[in-house]
Amino acid sequence: MTAFSNQSLMRNKYYSWIIKNLFSSWVNSLMTVVAIIFIYEVGTFFLNWAIFGADFRTNFRGELITDRTLCSKNISPGEFGACWAIIYARWDQFMYGFYPIEQVWRVNFVYVLLPLAIIGILFDKLPFRKYFIYFTFIYPFLAYFMLYGGPGLSVVGTNKWGGLLVTLFLGVTGIGLAFPLSIVLALGRRSKMPIVKSLCVVFIEFIRGVPLITLLFTANVMLPLFLPDGVNPDNLLRALVAVTLFQSAYMAEAIRGGLQAIPRGQIEAAQSLGLNYWQTTRKIILPQALKIAIPPIVNTCIGLFKDTSLVLIIGLFDLLGIGRAALADMTWTKLYYEVYVFISLVFFIFCFGMSRYSLYLEKKLKTDNS
Amino acid sequence: MERVIQLEKVNKWYDDFHVLKDIDLNVQKGQKIVVCGPSGSGKSTMIRCINRLEAHQKGQIVVHGTELTNDLKNIDMIRKNVGMVFQQFNLFPHLSVIDNISLAPIWVKKMPKKEAEDIAMSYLEKVKIPEQAQKFPGQLSGGQQQRVAIARSLAMNPDIMLFDEPTSALDPEMIKEVLDVMIQLAEEGMTMLVVTHEMGFAKTVADQMIFMDEGKIVEQATPDEFFNNPKSDRTKLFLSQILNH
Numbered sequence: 266m267t268a269f270s271n272q273s274l275m276r277n278k279y280y281s282w283i284i285k286n287l288f289s290s291w292v293n294s295l296m297t298v299v300a301i302i303f304i305y306e307v308g309t310f311f312l313n314w315a316i317f318g319a320d321f322r323t324n325f326r327g328e329l330i331t332d333r334t335l336c337s338k339n340i341s342p343g344e345f346g347a348c349w350a351i352i353y354a355r356w357d358q359f360m361y362g363f364y365p366i367e368q369v370w371r372v373n374f375v376y377v378l379l380p381l382a383i384i385g386i387l388f389d390k391l392p393f394r395k396y397f398i399y400f401t402f403i404y405p406f407l408a409y410f411m412l413y414g415g416p417g418l419s420v421v422g423t424n425k426w427g428g429l430l431v432t433l434f435l436g437v438t439g440i441g442l443a444f445p446l447s448i449v450l451a452l453g454r455r456s457k458m459p460i461v462k463s464l465c466v467v468f469i470e471f472i473r474g475v476p477l478i479t480l481l482f483t484a485n486v487m488l489p490l491f492l493p494d495g496v497n498p499d500n501l502l503r504a505l506v507a508v509t510l511f512q513s514a515y516m517a518e519a520i521r522g523g524l525q526a527i528p529r530g531q532i533e534a535a536q537s538l539g540l541n542y543w544q545t546t547r548k549i550i551l552p553q554a555l556k557i558a559i560p561p562i563v564n565t566c567i568g569l570f571k572d573t574s575l576v577l578i579i580g581l582f583d584l585l586g587i588g589r590a591a592l593a594d595m596t597w598t599k600l601y602y603e604v605y606v607f608i609s610l611v612f613f614i615f616c617f618g619m620s621r622y623s624l625y626l627e628k629k630l631k632t633d634n635s
Numbered sequence: 636m637e638r639v640i641q642l643e644k645v646n647k648w649y650d651d652f653h654v655l656k657d658i659d660l661n662v663q664k665g666q667k668i669v670v671c672g673p674s675g676s677g678k679s680t681m682i683r684c685i686n687r688l689e690a691h692q693k694g695q696i697v698v699h700g701t702e703l704t705n706d707l708k709n710i711d712m713i714r715k716n717v718g719m720v721f722q723q724f725n726l727f728p729h730l731s732v733i734d735n736i737s738l739a740p741i742w743v744k745k746m747p748k749k750e751a752e753d754i755a756m757s758y759l760e761k762v763k764i765p766e767q768a769q770k771f772p773g774q775l776s777g778g779q780q781q782r783v784a785i786a787r788s789l790a791m792n793p794d795i796m797l798f799d800e801p802t803s804a805l806d807p808e809m810i811k812e813v814l815d816v817m818i819q820l821a822e823e824g825m826t827m828l829v830v831t832h833e834m835g836f837a838k839t840v841a842d843q844m845i846f847m848d849e850g851k852i853v854e855q856a857t858p859d860e861f862f863n864n865p866k867s868d869r870t871k872l873f874l875s876q877i878l879n880h
């Protein structure tokens with residue numbers, strides 16, 4: 266066999282795949298052609314708009330764009346490309362909100378360490394995983410200290426936080442806090458104790474039956490009523506409470522699915538060895554159930570991450586809130602597409618990452634079990 | 636002789652289905668009892684009541700002088716002394732063989748990890764697969780898995796072992812390796828209550844045969860009497876079916 270025939274074999278495989286999947290019948294062929302034309306048209310239009318015909322910091326005359334009237338498309342009717350200058354101008358706000366600019370290094374510090382805090386949870390075969398996991402537990406305190414301030418660092422109130430910082434804070438903290446809560450809820454829902462069980466069922470079903478937006482309003486208005494006088498949690502904390510409760514209910518259901526997949530024999534074997542309920546749960550059931558439940562858990566995380574953008578209705582400036590504030594500014598108004606495409610892109614990067622991770626896990630689970 | 640298991644007029648229902656009807660059973664220390672009977676006759680249910688995987692509703696079960704009630708302390712005490720081997724092995728798939736075996740000594744007996752692993756290894760040698768210690772259950776054959784399950788039970792140093800059809804999920808060529816381990820265990824004087832249809836095994840080790848049907852103990856006899864001179868017609872029928880097939 267020569268390299269050549271090997272190559273032609275490959276090409277043959279290629280052709281037969283195309284014939285089989287794209288041109289198997291005339292309906293299929295027609296759909297393929299229409300789809301190709303559609304993708305081509307939309308793709309070229311978008312690329313021309315977003316990149317080839319777009320202004321970044323300067324317009325087609327080479328001037329620095331400092332307000333919307335200097336965007337190429339607002340100067341010449343022949344231009345239609347995006348005017349990304351608004352993103353440059355508002356970059357700090359998108360990333361940090363109204364965080365004092367000379368303190369922004371603190372936020373960057375927290376951003377940079379975030380992957381290190383998460384990586385240990387994501388990959389179970391990571392070298393030195395134990396130390397990464399230690400760091401995962403230290404990180405929230407470190408991050409809180411860096412962001413909010415304390416001894417040695419000036420205090421930056423959460424009303425100054427915004428943009429990606431608020432989005433990530435709500436997403437990551439909400440998921441992080443919801444996780445242990447959801448385990449308790451899922452176990453409680455399967456408990457034999459009727460009161461515990463019904464409390465968990467009512468909680469989960471109530472939260473799942475209510476839109477997040479309602480929970481956000483409720484937390485915003487009602488939380489102060491439940492707390493003693495003088496304790497007045499700020500808006501961000503109220504939103505965090507709502508987001509955490511919301512996420513915990515959905516995660517609990519994902520975990521319950523995992524619990525249900527554990528054969529009864531596992532529990533019986535553990536019991537027959539003398540392990541008590543908590544030992545059985547911790548050593549036998551949860552490790553197996555969580556492994557099965559991770560893909561659906563990640564799906565709920567993707568949902569939550571996007572839903573954090575709802576906090577704008579209770580007056581918080583997450584990414585979307587900052588975007589809308591930018592559009593409300595007279596110097597930049599009307600650049601809707603640029604702002605929304607940019608925000609979508611940021612959300613997409615995070616959600617796509619989570620989605621890929623979930624796929625990777627599903628594949629891994631399949632091979633692990635065979 | 637010391638009486639280690641005592642069932643007196645034990646009754647159990649699943650809703651309104653009467654699974655166990657007035658079961659009386661005495662097991663002496665060191666005795667080997669083989670239980671057989673048609674499918675659905677309540678064999679599993681009976682032995683699962685002895686370590687409280689199932690709760691009985693009427694009658695009395697006493698193990699080592701401790702009565703089984705809802706008292707968790709009693710249940711824990713009994714489970715520590717009673718080992719069980721299941722038809723489906725029920726190994727923990729997320730733990731290596733050695734971790735499967737050392738788990739209970741570490742967590743239930745609070746044994747130091749090193750000591751528990753030494754004990755685990757010694758039992759793995761006893762069931763003749765020490766070289767599989769670091770593997771996971773999914774990587775072993777059925778016969779090997781069941782032997783690990785036996786080692787896992789033995790590592791708690793129980794003085795009674797319950798077996799619920801330990802070889803019925805195995806391919807024929809693996810049955811012997813598991814039965815050999817059980818025979819060895821019997822020779823060492825373990826008290827054993829075995830649900831099985833392996834009549835060769837029964838003839839070799841059993842002191843008493845028990846035949847169950849429809850939730851009742853229909854016949855209890857020595858193997859000699861049981862196989863050569865069964866009293867009840869149902870036993871005869873059952874034996875003719877099982878020995879001819």
Ligand SMILES: Nc1ncnc2c1ncn2[C@@H]1O[C@H](COP(=O)(O)OP(=O)(O)OP(=O)(O)O)[C@@H](O)[C@H]1O
Binds near residue numbers: 672673674676678680
């Ligand atoms: N959890 C349960 N709920 C309701 N009925 C049950 C339950 N477990 C067992 N049964 C019924 O109780 C009867 C006895 O079951 P058991 O498992 O003890 O039989 P067995 O003698 O071990 O049979 P086999 O040889 O098939 O294992 C069967 O009719 C079975 O359908």
Ligand SMILES: [Mg+2]
Binds near residue numbers: 678679680799800
């Ligand atoms: Mg059975």
